[in-house]
Amino acid sequence: MVYMMIMAVLVALFYLTRFYYLKKEIRNAARQLNELNNQMTAKKINLAFFDKDLEVLSKEINEQIDKTKWANAEKKRTENELRLAVANISHDIRTPMTSILGYMQLLESEELTPEKRAEYIAIVKKGALRLKALLEDFFELSIIxxxxxxxxxxxxxxxxxxxxxxVGFYEQFNQKGLEPIIEIPAYEIRLKADPSAVKRVIENLILNSIKHSSGNVLIRLEQLQSGIQLIICNPAPHLKEEDLLLLFDRFYKADQTRTEKSTGLGLSIAKSLMLKMNGKLTAELKDNQLYMKCEWKN
Incomplete structure (x- = not known):
């Protein structure tokens, strides 16, 4: 009987001790969460007393903390991208608009020769077409x-x-003196996708290569075990590794590729279309060659 009472007391002490440490650990976790919520710390929940259920709870809390951190980082990234986009589109609209207004004022002069008038009209038309291309690309990207x-x-x-x-870029290749190296297999490569979207992706990548290439452009289509791969490669000696991280951002243009005809939206449109079709578009810089890779999994 005494033995049973001693056992009961020991069991009671065990559970009371366990209960005490559990309560203490819960208070500790609550304190850590409070510090995290008040931005006093960025640490995740740490446990000093290990209990299976408490470990599961702390794991779920830490996963939620990770998700919240990622969401906040994504929000900041999106806000920064939006601010950059607004700044860039304002700049890109203001530049041709200022030019158009300036030459329109000159056109009002009665002293202009016919030759000068024709020259100024051509400049105004060029600026208007630049604005049209920018707005069309921006509208298309927002829809995509x-x-x-x-x-x-x-x-x-x-x-x-x-x-x-x-074939649609035959004249552009000729004008820049570029010889496209085409490596397309004789056998058919079939893919389930939106034909107009795929063609737009390819056109944007080819156009980007023509504009910024300092040599010949390689177009290679391959059927791999893992899926289908389309590579469009061109020399890019002035491109840097850090440029690759921003290459698909809206309005991003590396310094050496800032041309009046480029809106900086072509690669963003191509990337968005690839994602919509469950594909992948990546850029790689190797031996001063820029490789644009479109990939579709089997």
Missing amino acids: ESFDYPLKIETIKLNNIVLEAL
């Missing part, structure tokens, strides 16, 4: 990034679409 952007998925022959896109 909307949640309900429509895609018409069907089985397409990727070989044909790549060749069609290349």
Whole structure:
């Protein structure tokens, strides 16, 4: 009987001690959360007393902390990107608009020769077309990034679409004295995707290569075990590794590629379309060659 009473007392002491440490650990966790919420610390929950259920709870809390940190970082990134986008679009609109207004004032002069008048009209037209291209690209990107952007998925022959896109740039290649190196297999490569979206991606990448290439452009289409890969490569001796991190950002243009004809939205549009089609668009710099890779998994 005495033995049973001693055992009961010991069990009671065990559970009371366990209860005491659990309560203490809960208060400790609450204190840590309070410090985190009041931005007194950025640390996650640490446990000094280990209990299976308490460990599960602390794990879930720490995962939620990670998600909150990621959401806050993403929010800041989006806000910074929006501010940069507004600044860039303001700059890109203001520049041709200022030029247009300036030359419109000159055109009002009655002393202009016909030759000068024709020259100024050409400059105004060029500025207006620049504005038109910028606004069209910006509008298109906003539609593509909307949640309900429509895609018409069907089985397409990727070989044909790549060749069609290349034919459309025949004159641009000639004007810049570039010789495209085309490596497309004779066998058909089929893909389930939106044909117009795929063609737009290819056109944007080719146009980017033509504008900024200092040598010939390589276009390679491959059927791999893991899926389909399209590579568009061109020499880019002035491009830096840090540029790759921003290459697909809206309005981003590396210094050496800042041209009047570029809106800086082409690569963003291509990336967004690839994501919509469950594909991937990446950039890699190797031996001063810029490799743009479109990938579709099997």
